[in-house]
Amino acid sequence: MMDIQEIREILPHRYPMLMVDRILEMGDDHIVGIKNVTGNEPHFMGHFPHFPVMPGVLIIEAMAQVAGVLVLKSIPNRNEKLVLLASVEEAKFRKPVVPGDQLRIEMTLTRRKATVAKMQGIATVDGTTVAEAVVMCKLADKPASDRADAKEPEPQLT
DSSP states (O other): OBOHHHHHHHOOOOTTSOOOOEEEEEOSSEEEEEEEOOTTSGGGGTSSTTSOOOOHHHHHHHHHHHHHHHHHHTOTTGGGEEEEEEEEEEEEEOSOOOTTOEEEEEEEEEEEOSSEEEEEEEEEETTEEEEEEEEEEEEEEOOGGGOTTOOOOOOOOO
16 A cells, blocks of 8 residues: 555655555554564664564554554645654563564554544564554654755855
8 A cells, every 4th residue: 555665755764763664554543554574674783682582662663653654644734744652551562573574563543632643553473463552643843944845945155
């Protein structure tokens, strides 16, 4: 449904912090994204180097980014907004995620107010739950200089 180039148009994140490779499904209150876990990611050099395990905080970040795609796709002025992670509740890590795994992240909207969205998420590898959490995202204004529609300043001749 959405490849990495389309995701890069919506999320401001870039390597090494872009944690979403593909969006498979998206509805009004549900989204499914994929994160391919590779051994050349920088955190594996120091996070249990002899048994590389994806840090739980990065799994939560991947969940928040998938949620962010859903939130930003639903608003007309998304070039003017950022989605920030506001809270994490009930996080549980069931099984290690290692290089070669493919995280399937499913996020379901449970509450939405003007600038806040709360979502229940589950991350699986090969159908087995590896993590789950409730995340809250908050819309914030993007600085004018970071907006995709911002014009480059005209060069000044002196």
